[in-house]
Amino acid sequence: MTLRRVAVLGSTGSIGTQSLDVISRHRDEYEVVALAARNNGALLDMQAKEFGVSADRAVLAPTDRQLAELARLDDVDVAINAVVGFAGLPVTISALEAGKRLGLANKESLIAAGPVVAKARAAGGGEIIPIDSEHSGLYQCLRSGGTSEVRRLILTASGGPFRGRSAESLAGVTVADALNHPTWNMGAKITIDSSTLMNKGLEVIEAHELFGIGYDDIDVVVHPQSVIHAMVEFTDGATIAQLSMPDMRLPIGLALGAPSRLNEAFGTIDWTSLSQLTFEPPDTGAFRCLGLAYAAGRAGGAVPATLSGANEIAVEAFLAGALRWNEIAEVVEEVMQHDVGPADDLEDILAADRIARERAKKVLDKRLADRRTQ
Numbered sequence: 045m046t047l048r049r050v051a052v053l054g055s056t057g058s059i060g061t062q063s064l065d066v067i068s069r070h071r072d073e074y075e076v077v078a079l080a081a082r083n084n085g086a087l088l089d090m091q092a093k094e095f096g097v098s099a100d101r102a103v104l105a106p107t108d109r110q111l112a113e114l115a116r117l118d119d120v121d122v123a124i125n126a127v128v129g130f131a132g133l134p135v136t137i138s139a140l141e142a143g144k145r146l147g148l149a150n151k152e153s154l155i156a157a158g159p160v161v162a163k164a165r166a167a168g169g170g171e172i173i174p175i176d177s178e179h180s181g182l183y184q185c186l187r188s189g190g191t192s193e194v195r196r197l198i199l200t201a202s203g204g205p206f207r208g209r210s211a212e213s214l215a216g217v218t219v220a221d222a223l224n225h226p227t228w229n230m231g232a233k234i235t236i237d238s239s240t241l242m243n244k245g246l247e248v249i250e251a252h253e254l255f256g257i258g259y260d261d262i263d264v265v266v267h268p269q270s271v272i273h274a275m276v277e278f279t280d281g282a283t284i285a286q287l288s289m290p291d292m293r294l295p296i297g298l299a300l301g302a303p304s305r306l307n308e309a310f311g312t313i314d315w316t317s318l319s320q321l322t323f324e325p326p327d328t329g330a331f332r333c334l335g336l337a338y339a340a341g342r343a344g345g346a347v348p349a350t351l352s353g354a355n356e357i358a359v360e361a362f363l364a365g366a367l368r369w370n371e372i373a374e375v376v377e378e379v380m381q382h383d384v385g386p387a388d389d390l391e392d393i394l395a396a397d398r399i400a401r402e403r404a405k406k407v408l409d410k411r412l413a414d415r416r417t418q
């Protein structure tokens with residue numbers, strides 16, 4: 045195999061460090077040629093030294109333009125987008141326009157800018173290999189049949205730390221409670237999104253954008269063990285599932301090497317200790333973000349950008365102690381009620397995201413002011 049050169053953007057986070065771990069174990073196959081992070085300069089410097097990346101290609105707090113440039117450097121074969129939030133958009137667009145392989149962990153960019161990302165993919169000829177475990181699972185299951193043979197996609201959800209709780213009992217949960225994910229160790233934003241099931245909702249939109257399947261044919265099932273990551277039901281009734289113990293290095297390895305699999309196993313199942321795999325429907329009453337995401341996806345246009353932008357602001361406020369957990373869905377829903385503009389090009393998406401954030405901040409400020417006068 046020829047050496048593949050990799051840009052890891054968002055290198056200091058959960059996905060970024062795991063990507064570098066995989067590469068460090070397979071240095072004869074992969075070489076790191078660019079890195080970027082926002083705050084953690086000390087770790088970024090260490091990573092640059094360890095992987096021999098020059099200072100001009102290990103960029104702390106990059107501008108949008110710098111992020112885009114790193115993703116499309118001539119000698120980059122694979123750009124891993126491990127940035128969190130809408131800030132990852134320049135990486136997604138730039139890598140695809142430049143015809144690169146995009147290892148996509150950053151779901152927010154695809155969700156907010158689906159139509160624009162699709163245009164960039166078509167124009168530049170770049171390919172997306174998903175890193176999100178559910179979508180990597182779907183990517184693997186879909187190797188079993190053609191698109192016209194797919195009846196439905198099924199995404200599994202662990203249910204997060206609050207599975208089984210009633211809406212009333214969730215009103216007073218703390219940030220520490222919400223960060224205590226039962227099966228995955230991830231960055232703070234996605235962990236909160238998992239606790240609200242917004243993460244699963246975002247993943248439904250992501251699945252639609254990646255695989256072109258309609259929302260009526262994408263289902264979510266709660267599977268607390270997080271061993272089955274996704275399933276595809278085909279027209280003849282066969283369901284193909286992808287199973288592995290939770291370990292993001294498996295999908296990262298596939299994004300680096302696809303169509304080949306990594307010659308090192310992560311997440312191997314010990315069938316002697318795995319006693320049960322259980323399934324239950326999601327509680328869309330207590331976890332309203334899932335329904336909001338389906339509604340945003342079905343509405344299309346700039347509505348997913350609005351959902352995602354408002355959610356980022358609400359999650360930040362919750363993490364800062366300024367918003368209650370159950371108010372995250374309320375803020376997102378309130379912002380979604382406003383008309384949004386078109387989503388024809390990047391400017392539209394940037395505007396929709398900015399407006400959603402401004403509206404979410406206004407809704408938050410009003411809530412805080414009301415609380416002070418109560």
Ligand SMILES: NC(=O)c1ccc[n+]([C@@H]2O[C@H](COP(=O)([O-])OP(=O)(O)OC[C@H]3O[C@@H](n4cnc5c(N)ncnc54)[C@H](OP(=O)(O)O)[C@@H]3O)[C@@H](O)[C@H]2O)c1
Pocket residue numbers: 053054055056057058059060080081082083084085105106111125126127128129131149150151152175176177228229230231232233234292
């Ligand atoms: N963690 C998982 O297991 C997992 C699974 C599936 C999907 N994802 C998705 O993968 C993405 C990353 O998640 P994560 O859990 O790895 O997040 P994380 O641990 O918070 O890491 C985020 C990374 O992005 C960097 N970053 C943030 N803003 C940036 C900017 N403007 N420019 C450059 N770098 C920036 C951060 O740098 P600093 O740390 O230096 O600030 C950090 O390296 C998210 O979209 C998430 O939904 C994650």
